[in-house]
Amino acid sequence: MKNNNKKIIHKLSGRSLKNNRMRNLFAVVAIGLTSLLFTALFTLGSGMLQMTEEQTMRQIGTKAHGGFKSVTRVEYEILTANPLVKDYGYDVFIGIAANKEFEKRQTEIRYVQPYNLKFGFMKLEDGKLPEKKNEIVLDTIALDLLQIPRKVGEEVALEFDFLGKEYNKQFILSGWYQGDPVIGASTAYVSEEYLNELKKGMTDEEIRKENEESLNRSGAGLYQVNIMFKNSMHIEKNMMEVLADSGLKLDDSHIGINWAYMTEQASDIDMVSAVMLAVVFLVMVLTGFLIIYNIFHISILNDIRFYGLLKTIGTTKKQIKTLVIRQAMVLSLVGIPIGLLLGFLVGKIFMPVILHLSGGISVTGFVLKGNPCIFLFGTIFSLFTVWISCRKPSRIAGSVSPIEALKYTGDIKMKVKNKRTTRGAKISRMALTNLARNKKKTGIVILSLSLSVILLTEIVTLTKSFSLDEYLESMLTGDAMIFSSSMINYRPDLKLSEEFYQNALHQDGVEEGNLLYHNKGAMDHTLTEEGYEQFARLYKEEKLDARDMRLEETLKDNRPISEQRYAYDEVLLKNLRLLEGTLDLEKFRTGNYVIVAPLLYEADSYYHPGDIITLNFTGANPEYKDIKDDKGNVIAQELIYTGQKKYEVMAVADIPYGMTEKRFSLNALTTILSKNELLKMDGLAEAFAASFQVEDEKEAAFTEFLDSYTTQTDPGMAYQTKESLRDDFASMVNGLTLIGCALAFVIAIVGILNFINTMLTSVISRKREFAMLQSIGLSNDQLKKLLLFEGIYYILFTAAISLAGGSFLSLTAVRALNNVAESFNYQFTLMPFLETIPVFLAIVFFVPSIAYRYVRKYSIVERLREE
């Protein structure tokens, strides 16, 4: 019997929609805005992921999913014939250019199969790929180092080694391309003809044998194959399968996986960001919920007689609920796509801002790709918000008792309270009472309006609290610092060029130069008994990083932990932030003392002043010995120490970020020795950075020098100055402010819409009531005043709530960031509050006037007569 009655519900919901144009408009806009918020967020997120992926790929140098290294032509053909392989290409590694200009910047020589270029990032700016034996293509970095102009036809001489023989060949530049400092090495491309000339008719097997004999693992002369599968899932599994299928006798070392695709990277998000993201999500859901719920809630209440009537005629609760939800879905069908589109555009516009914020390496040429996941998740979250928003209203409609249809009343479920006052006839009092008629509806509007004010307050408080000085202090020591570019490119070898340092030191205006030293390797440290106790305690208190692979062994057998060792020119020691003990320079100079730094994120350390600890030293070329178990299997490798010495811990001090090598071993012990002691004892000691004090007027010129030196003379070096940091800081703060304000702005619009909708619908539903009042003597002006007062009360309550809520959040949540973020210095401010409330007030003046005009359109009798 029930199968045919869906149609009538569909028809009724269609008619209902037609009958509620104003509500539909508000609903579509509200749903659209909600959808916009979510989509913009997902677009930005997707863009970030895309950025990270592309960055990593550029560092690795290829977009391919995986690769087979050093294979013969025959093997290449067998492997690529596998049906799993969707696309492939190859290049041949020949050798590393030995020219002395390339000492600091590795330049590799390869032949590339033209098709293979699609897997890389090389794009010729001028000229063409090499064809003749003496043609070559280089990148701008290599050309600049060789001081060869970027012109086709220029002469290039390269020295290199191939299969044991030395070559020095004259080439003609046939083309060039923009070099990428992010990649670890430049690549020079030669022609296939030249490659064949080098191979001298040797077969691939002979080349391989030659490689093995010369202990050269580079695979020179063999094929380096790029592989693309249908998608980037299970790359490792696919590669292994292809290898296994081929039946070739190649081991795993010939397989390469492009870990830019490895999704484990995305999960490496830190606590603070995760919390912030969750908060933003909640705010968005709340925003959407507040307005959509209110729109439907009001609509249902206004039509309660209609629903009561339906009940009387025989519509079941479920049918009525379907009726409501169906209308919501139709409105979503219109609103969500609009929101998706606009949200994506907004996300695209804000992408550069986000990239700046996250310290993106290089932003040029980044094109945000439309990922279907963005729209999928945007739709899901929007639908979810609409669903939770109309659940309760649909239930109210469904649960209506048929008697509602038979009663006329404008307010539902009102508890009748006896009010023993006689002052209720004043306009302002009436306005207040009107607001109290439906406390839920009023409350939601006030909350909706307050949300944007509170959010804006927190954002502004946050950005105002970022302290430039503290930031500068933490990132930089002195006016300028120089260091190896490996520090920012996450490459090994952090050694500071002595030449660079001397050059910089003697620049005009430099008052002082100080060096920062470290042990360039990974030292091992065996904890003392006390140290071990602290370690175990910290582990129990969950203050240690669980990703540390050595953790278990240390806990079990007190196997060594990592030690990061520093030393500084004495002047720099005053920048250390003492937590325990005191710094006695005279004593420290004796070299018998060590300063220990606390754990990375906790103000806790393994040692305390007075403890005696043993530090290990090795020579310049450390050796290892194998540790075997009873069965003779090698379970670990241990460093062979050439020296050991005991030191007394003088103090526990925090090292400013700017004075570190900006990479940290998990749960390591960080030590600072006196400079002379380190240089004397440690074979692996080297200078990794230098800090300069420069005369104010000469700062700009010094920066220019640093800039030209690191681009032209030695691109392997990098620098950082107060100016560049100031710019970074400003753009970061501005970026944050921009995004925060944009979000608050959208939420404010939502709040205002909510207010307008509520006001308008309340006026319309009270048409009859107003007519009645006017018929007994309420003048037009008084009616206008009544509506105006209602608006003012809304804002008054909003002001109160946002003041209270905003201040509370500011003093608790935002101030708590003092402990988390480094350069954060909490500043309480009420500016945004003072700026937005007047704006709201202005808007609030408008709406009642418009509503009032609508009411005035009909004569009193007409309004009284209408149902």
Added chain:
Amino acid sequence: MCILKTKNLKKYYGTAPNLVKALDGVDIEIYEGEFVAIVGTSGSGKSTLLHMLGGLDYPTSGYVAVRDKELSDFNENELTIFRRRNIGFVFQNYNLLPIINVYENVVLPLELDGSHIDTDFVEDILKTLGIGDKRYNKPNQLSGGQQQRVAIARALAAKPSIILADEPTGNLDSKTSSEVVGLLKTTGRKFNQTIVMITHNEALAQLCDRIIHIEDGRIIERR
């Protein structure tokens, strides 16, 4: 057979000292096929009684039984479905859906049930009630009398076994009023329907088989 029965039916609103006793112990029995009129002054409880009979509202104490089935045994859903298949309501203020046209209003209960519509029968009703040519009009385009006739058509369309009419002629002129009551009587006879009609028009009440007087929530025996 006794199709509608109430026993010690009470409906109280509010609490002392503001207790309103809309029904204060009502016992009635109505038999199948009867055309019963309920008369009484304003505030006597007639509408409340009618609502109870139709399961639109719940009693404070006592019970209502339709065909010996107590309405309190039904849950809300069952009651709704029961109502749409067995009871036709005619309200004083018509209570038509403004968003659908006359024809759609008339067949609405049937559509809600998903049951088959006897189009010939519906045509017949529309014609008899004189609103056949208005079938595509929306209710707000009709006069009060026409709207009332639509409401009656709706009540009849599902051929319910019980028709409850609350002052169906309250807003009609005298000629239309007697026409409407006459129609109710005829269709009632034709389909063996039981009709309970509230009216304060003595003349119309005389047209019925039986009159029940109610005053201050209690039945007054007067034939």
